[in-house]
Amino acid sequence: MTTASVSHLTSVIGATRDAVSQDSANAHVVFRASAQARDAVASTVTLGKYSVEVDEPPALGGDDSAANPVEYYLASLLSCQVVTYRFWAEKLGVRVDDISARAEGDLDVRGFFGFDDAVRAGFGEVRVVVTLTGPESRERYLELQEAVDAHCPVLDLTRNQTPVHTVVETHSNDN
Numbered sequence: 001m002t003t004a005s006v007s008h009l010t011s012v013i014g015a016t017r018d019a020v021s022q023d024s025a026n027a028h029v030v031f032r033a034s035a036q037a038r039d040a041v042a043s044t045v046t047l048g049k050y051s052v053e054v055d056e057p058p059a060l061g062g063d064d065s066a067a068n069p070v071e072y073y074l075a076s077l078l079s080c081q082v083v084t085y086r087f088w089a090e091k092l093g094v095r096v097d098d099i100s101a102r103a104e105g106d107l108d109v110r111g112f113f114g115f116d117d118a119v120r121a122g123f124g125e126v127r128v129v130v131t132l133t134g135p136e137s138r139e140r141y142l143e144l145q146e147a148v149d150a151h152c153p154v155l156d157l158t159r160n161q162t163p164v165h166t167v168v169e170t171h172s173n174d175n
Contacts, residue, residue, distance in 0.1 A: 009090045039063065060109070070123065074103045080154035081130060088147040094140050098133040126158070 019026040035043045035054075041062045042055040054069055056062030067075070078101045089096045105123035110116040132141050149155060 009087060013087065013091060042066065060112075070105060070107060073123075074105060074126070077126070077128065077152075077154045077158070078103055080152050081128065081148065084148045084152040084155075085130065085132070085144065088151060089144055092144060092147060094134075094136055094144045096132050096134045096136075096141075096144070099130065101128060101130045103128045 016026075031047075033045055033047045035045045037043050039055075039062075041060065042053065042065060045052050045054055052072070053066035054072065055064060055066040056068045057064045060068070062068070081101050082099050085096065085099050088094075103126060105126040107123050108119045111119035111121040130145070132144070134141075
């Protein structure tokens, strides 16, 4: 990580701390996404000014034209881990020259298809491997991992219950 990158993160941390200490309302952020179905199971998801395509492999009814939702979950988890490692390395003064991460999750499709109500619809287990390169001791990197595990927002979504409230709006196609 370059000195400019580190100083940028230091500035972000400091500016955020100052803004939140002046008014706790500055700590609250709302993120939004919207999805539009297309084809059998594919969709286009809009995230602010960005959009991503989502599909399923043929075994799950799709054309395999894009990553599927659980693959995007793994991508979200890994990218959030990288961000959180960078921020917390900076906060703790732990030097990290490079970060890479990989993940895999076990999904039993009986839950998704409703073949067995005792099987959960989502991942039964997710395994993450983070590789850190740098001059610090293993103990320092494990200390960093503890901080990351305690503060990674996407990991928190998985480990802790998050209330999700769904409203179904209906529109008639009658002529």
